[in-house]
Amino acid sequence: MMSAREKERQNAARNRRELIAAGFSRRDFVKMGLVTRAGWLVPMRGLSARSLRSDGEEDGQPTSPPTTPFVEELSMMPIKQPVTSPLTPAPTQAPNHTGGEGRTRSHQAFLTSPPQKYYMVEQKEAFVSISPNLDLQRIWGFDGISPGPTYVARYGEPVLVRNVNKLPPKELNGGFGLPSVSTHLHNNHGPSESDGNPCDFFGPFEKLDDPRRGDFYDQHYPNVLAGIYSTHQATQGDINESLSTLWYHDHRVDFTSQNVYKGLAGFYLLFNQFDTGDELTGFHLPSFPNFDIPLLFADKVIDPTSGQIFFDLFNLDGILGDKFLVNGKIQPRFTVSPRRYRFRLLDTGPSRFYQFHLTDPANLSAVNSFWQIANDGNLLPKPVSVSNVRISVAERMDIIIDFSKFAGKSIYLENRLEQTDGRKPNGVLPAGQGNFVLRFDVTGPAVPDNSVDPALITKFYDLPDNTAQPRVTRTFRFERGNGMWQINGQFMDCTSARFRVKQNTVEKWILQNNSGGWQHPIHIHFEEFQMLKRNGVAPPPVERGRKDVARLQFDEQIELFFRFRDFVGRYPMHCHNLVHEDHAMMLLWEIDDTGDLNTRP
Amino acid sequence: MGKISRRASLAIIGAAPLAGALAVRAEEAGDGLSSSREVIRSRYFPNVTLITHEGRTVKFYDDLIKDNIVTINFMYADCGGVCPGITMNLAKVQKALGDRVGRDIFMYSFTLQPEHDTPAVLKAYAEMHGVKPGWSFLTGDPADMELLRRKLGFVDPDPEVDKDKSQHIGNVRYGNEPLQLWAACPGLANPQWIVESIGFVDWPAGRRGGR
Structure with missing residues (x-):
């Protein structure tokens, strides 16, 4: 076995090779403080x-x-184009099982926000170049590319996306990944059945008696502002709840890390009359797509023996x-x-x-x-x-x-x-x-x-009011015991929801991390929150907005303000470290007419 | 810069310990490593010799893992922390899986205290928990058990915590070896949900026990 010192030297040599290849000179190394006293580049x-x-x-x-x-x-993802001829079979409000759909619940807003554009996207295997120095990589991508195509959506223009699962059979996964998918549109203010809930996976390889066995799944994105059916009906929703940069990714329970690592992710941009994508109008932000550039970061390891992405x-x-x-x-x-x-x-x-x-x-x-x-x-x-x-x-x-x-x-x-x-x-x-x-x-x-x-720029949007009295304050402790990631001592389970939120009410959620050993990016689906406090004080200016991921750092407590409206059904909350989420650091909650008052679900 | 051939890239990283070891094996195995299944086997599944609670001598890969759907967890007979709950949970899982356990699904519990957990001790433990055929408790040479534990990732990243057996990893791995599908769930999760999770790696419908 190689000693730690040898390993360090080897890393340093490798770094040096790469830095030289990148066009840096030895003088640059010295200037950048990258050379140790022994003359090796700083390891790691x-x-x-x-x-x-x-x-x-x-x-x-x-x-x-x-x-x-x-x-x-830099690669630019292509802009996803709507279909030019009608989808076959035609999309339906109820799941079309006989037609091959793996959806299990009816569209909630199909009649109130009928789709104006239709898209079809296929999850499939492809071989792509990620570096001129490496072999082509076996990936799974939306439309066979990773990142997947960028959706360009507009408020007031509901769309329907037909996901077609064309991934190879289980045994042809190349070593990791499950050909069973649920595409989550991250931060979408949309109905549960189109959310991409981790338990709504589907595919042609599900069990014969599982309603999720199917070739496709239609997801309906109303592209509406929060409050449209509740607090802000007169104005078609609250403009101060406008979303801009969303992304979509596979969310298959227990296999999300493998499937996303394999490439199943992309951007979904949402424009409106202020954030227009045109620098001559609205807020005058740099024009899309020439000067408005989505950048998707992913870190990976390449197995030198197979030359392929290693998981x-x-x-x-x-x-x-x-x-x-x-x-x-x-x-x-x-x-x-x-x-x-x-x-x-x-x-x-x-x-x-x-x-x-x-x-x-x-x-x-x-x-x-x-x-x-x-x-x-x-x-x-x-x-x-x-x-x-x-x-x-x-x-x-x-x-x-x-x-x-x-x-x-x-x-x-x-x-x-x-x-x-x-x-x-x-x-x-x-x-x-x-x-x-x-x-x-x-x-x-x-x-x-x-x-x-x-x-x-003196103002984009006002912050929505966050002074309303919460109906209930719920506390969630994110922790680890015997290697098992947990929320309030419990684990992910698709068969039940842990608590129920009453629709059209306000809640305060407190997220706790009592450890100095790990950090968790906690994501709550569907409704954004405002961070009221981070460790008892107001969060820094860049977090004084609306968010859907709370970075729960060492020994922190974060207080979040929520207002739940417009749709009902089940949604998850989970750690977005994909490995933690796949190991059960997730729970389901549900919006319904009555709700519960469980303060530590 | 042109594309680096596989051979050249092996040469460049040839000194890396793990890659080096695999490269040697690749030479020996001929084309064997071109299969991702083989890569997984060589990386994670040392073919160590073990003894079941019924006194059978078995090889980890050849006799336990190969061609099967399996669950894997680590425990020890004297464990008073999470082990009893996990073992009781797994007993419910075994019951729910019915006669598939022992046919194409196998459950394995590996001891963290091989010095103490002889086959006889493990047999008594299994009987106490109503374990049925198809679920084996395994012991072996302490060095082999430790190798297995590390290879299978039942390791705490904090070395101090890792030494403390009472804080051992309580997750249950489930996987399908030929289909190269592996995941894990907490051993204290709802047993019905553990059963459903194992179903994620089931055979395709119509093959073996697959529905």
Whole structure:
């Protein structure tokens, strides 16, 4: 067995090879503080991240083969197009079992928000390139690509998406992944049967007597504002509840980490009369798609023996990759013009936390600030100037970077958050010593910039009122006992809901983590929350908005305000570390007419 | 830079411990490692020799895992913490699975205290919990049991916690070896839900016990 010291030296050598391949000189290494006194590059840093289990090397994951970063241009996901001829069989309000549908419940809003556009998407296997240095990778993707196509939706324009499960049979999964799927539209304000509940999986390989056995599943997205059928009927919903950056991903219970790691994720953008996608109108945010760029982050390991993406099947705590993919490519570069761009950052995990900074290797002491305009895809009350963004799995952070001050230069999106096991991040690394995940080459042509300077924006939306008295305050403790992830001492179970929320009421939920050993990004489906307090005090400005993921950090207590309206049915709450969620750190709750008053469900 | 061939990439990372070991095995096995099933076997399933509570000598991969749907958990007879609850839960799971246990579904409980848990001790434990055929309690050489525990991921990342047997991992792995489907659930979950979960990795309809 190799000693820790040998291993460290080996990592350093590998890092050095990759840094040289990336075009850095030895002088750059010294400047960036990457050389130890012994002359080796600092281990566990540089362009790759190492993931080691603390219990030794033998059980550790393999190390990916070297790849040359910043060679390939950033990929842009295609915009999903509606079908041009009617779907066959035609979509129905009730599940169409005889026609091959695996849905189990009727559409709640089919008549009130009839679909105006119809899409068909196929989950299928494909072989794709993630780096010019690697073999084609066997992935599962929506329409055979990963990330999947980007949906561009508009408020007031309901759509129906027909998911067709064309994944290969179980035994042809290539080593991991279950060809049984439930596509969750993350943060959608929509009915339960179209939510992509983890228990609503379907596919042609379900049991013969299971109603979920089917080839397709129709998901109806009303694209309506919260309050449309309740508190804000007159205005067609509350404009202050507008959503912008959503994403969709597989949510198959117990197998989400495998299926998402295999590629089943993509963006769903929602525009309205203010966030228009056109910088000449509305809030004048950079125009989509040329200057409004979704960025999907995923970290993976490539098994050097098979040359294929490696998934650690028997990990219970969290999986870290040593290669960073942005929009499906390892460490791409992006040629930008010297103007403002909006980026929609999404961390798809499975388990990694990031803290992104803009790094100019020629000037490491500079703080390159940018604007954060949204958290979890919801515009903040107004832009916040930041030096970095912290993002955990499933969170989205929309930022605006003005590249005019970097004209002619290359700068990097650098993850400075060190993380060496799947349960939690460690500390923040000095500038230049983190992971460079994406290079911006500000060498594009000078083009007009009609977007507004975020410094001049005084307001996007008001925060919805959060002073109403909660009907009930519920407390949830997220913990681990004997290796088992749990919420209030209990575990995921698709067969029952743990508590019932009365429709059209307000509740306060308290999330607790009493450990210094792990952090959990907690996601609640359907209704967004406002974070009232983080550890007894007001949260930082970038969290004073509407969110759907609460980053529950060491020894923290978070208080959330909810208002439940418009739809009924079952939804989950879960940790979005995909490995924790697959190991039962999840519960189902239900919205109905009566609700219960269980304070510690 | 052109595409690195598989051979070249092996050369570049040849010194990495795990990859190196696998590379050697790849040479020996010829094309064997091209199969993802074989990759999983070589990474996670050491073919160690074990003894069942009924005194049978078995090989972990050849006799227990290969070609089967299985559940795997770790326990010890003297465990007064989570083990009794988990074992009682699994007894309900066995009952619900009926005659498939022993036919194409096998349940395995591995001791964390092989020094103490002889086949006779495990037999008494199994009888106390009403264990039926198809569910085996296994012991063996302490080093082999430890290797198995690590390979199967029943390890706490904190070495201090990991040493404390009372805090041992209480999850139950379930999987289908030939179909390469593996997942896990807490041993204290609702047993009916554990049964449904095992169904996720069942054979396709019409094959063996698959419905």
